[in-house]
Amino acid sequence: MIIKQFEYKPLAHYSYAIISNGEMALIDPERDPKAYYEFAKAHKAKITAVIETHPHADFVSSHLQIHKETGATIYNSEKLGADYPHKSFDEGVSISLGDISLNALNTPGHSPDSISIVATDGTKTALFTGDTLFIGDVGRPDLREKAGNMKAKREALAEMMYTTMQTKYNKLPDDAIVYPAHGAGSLCGKNLSDAASSTLGEERKSNWAFKEQSKQEFMATILDGQPFIPLYFGFNVDINKKGAESLTPALQRVPFRKEESATGLIVDIRDAANFKKGHLLGSINIQGLSETDKFETWLGAIVAPNEAFTLVVAEEENAAYVLNRVSKIGYETQVKEVITLENEQLLKSKELDLHDFKQNPEKYTIVDIRNESEIADGKFFENAIVHPLNDLRNSAKNIPTDKPIVVHCAGGYRSAAGSSILERQLKNTPIFDLSEAINNFK
Incomplete structure (x- = not known):
């Protein structure tokens, strides 16, 4: 059994190819299938299966394109209600891939239709957990209240996740390698590890979700402090249900x-x-x-x-x-x-007098555009007003305009977007981007 992990770093997304005896299966492929085709060609393998662990919210999958171009069968949970040609892959269903066996576990919690995939090759076990089990965390339960074929309240999904973590992986060995769909930086969980894989035994020891706790304690932890939900998440669930x-x-x-x-x-x-x-x-x-x-x-x-x-x-x-x-x-x-x-008569952004700002911060309205979870850990400026970037186009109208405005985030990347949004919407007020100079105030 050959397993290849593909990483798309901007979305902290992992997808996988599994090869056995000239046959290849793909799990949770990203939008551009080129890398998978190149890998199959290099290993002289035929892509025969594409498996979706659930309809993803944070990226668009290429499962339908791969099916059209290679003839590979698409597999997913029947609970997904997919609109494209597919075969059901739920508990009790097994896929033969060369000399190995792929089996499904229904592991709801991140979504009602989530599955995990168990690949066995002799005594070797690989576990592909999608957005259910991450390294150090589990998938968030609050993305399916308004999107997808099966909608569920976050509390109901949190309860499903508790049951999943208590029961679904119990029969698998400690040396099973855990391969998740995301790593640190993804918004599909809140405390994901930088590690790209782990063992089930290690997760049983260190992952908070495996620790002995009551259902109420588990639900309180998983529902607290989840990241914001970008506008596009529900949109992507619907695209993936139809096939892009x-x-x-x-x-x-x-x-x-x-x-x-x-x-x-x-x-x-x-x-x-x-x-x-x-x-x-x-x-x-x-x-x-x-x-x-x-x-x-x-x-x-x-x-x-x-x-x-x-x-x-x-x-x-x-x-x-x-x-x-x-x-x-x-x-x-x-x-x-x-x-x-091409036009040389373009608009220039105003440049902040950093010395004046340091000496006289009260002369400015300071806008902190970090996420609420970051704000909870403390402010850089006591008098800063909080307007998270994801909602700034809506909330800009509530920002006072009687003083020049200085926008900051945690490192400079987001403040470029935030200051340009305020330039667009508060045209008669000087807008300054603190940018990387925020590091002088930490």
Whole structure:
């Protein structure tokens, strides 16, 4: 049994290929299937199965495209209510893959239709847990109240997760390797480890969810302090339930041009320094050129599903790259066009006098755009007002405009987006981005 873990770092997403005797199965594949095809070719394997552990909220899967292009059978829980061709994969169902066996466990909690997959090869066991069991944590239970075929209240899902953790993995050996769908940085849980895998024995020792506790104690822990839910999460659940359009034709429909202007919502993906030197009126700066940029998350948190927007890139060569990133969350259909900027008469962002700010912070309205869970750990500025970035387009109107405004986050990436949103919406007030200078105040 050959197991390959693929990582898409901006979304902290893990997907998997399993190969045995020339046959290959994919688990929770990302939107672009190219890497899986290359891996299959390198190992002279035929993709025969694609397994979805649940309809994902944080990324769009390529399961339907892979089925169309390879003939692979799609497997998922019948509880999912999938609209694409598939076969049921629930407890009691086994898939033969070469010389190994893949068996399903129904493990509800993150969603009502979640499954885990047990792969056995002789005495070796691999456990693919989707968003149910993470390394050091379990999946959040509050994403299916408004999306998907099966809706469930967070309390009901928290109770399901308790039962799952108490019963579903009990018969599996301690040396079973645990392979989750996400790692640290994902919004599908709150305290995920940096580790990409673990053993079931190690999780039984160290993961809080395996510890002996009452149902009430478990539910209180899992429901407390979960991250915000980006706007796009329910949208992606629905896309994954239907099956996404194949990637290449979806991207080819988006036009590119060199332009001096744009109307409507504009998302500028250039780095903050270049954005501040010159940008179109009303642009929102969501940086998307680095693999460390959480571009997809913040695009899907700031821009609503079905909201049309124009993308601004530095060079034409960036267009294909950023469109591919946009497609990870299914937003490519909302992109009106991709443009570069030719006009030298662009708007410049105001530069903060850092010395004056340090000496006279009372002269400024300080806006802290970090998440509520971060705020709970303490403020950097006692008099800062809290407006988390994910809701800033809605809450900007409540920010006082009698003083210049200084925007900050924890490291500088988000404050570029936050300050540009306030530039767009509070046009007659000076807006400053504290950016990486926040590190001087920690």
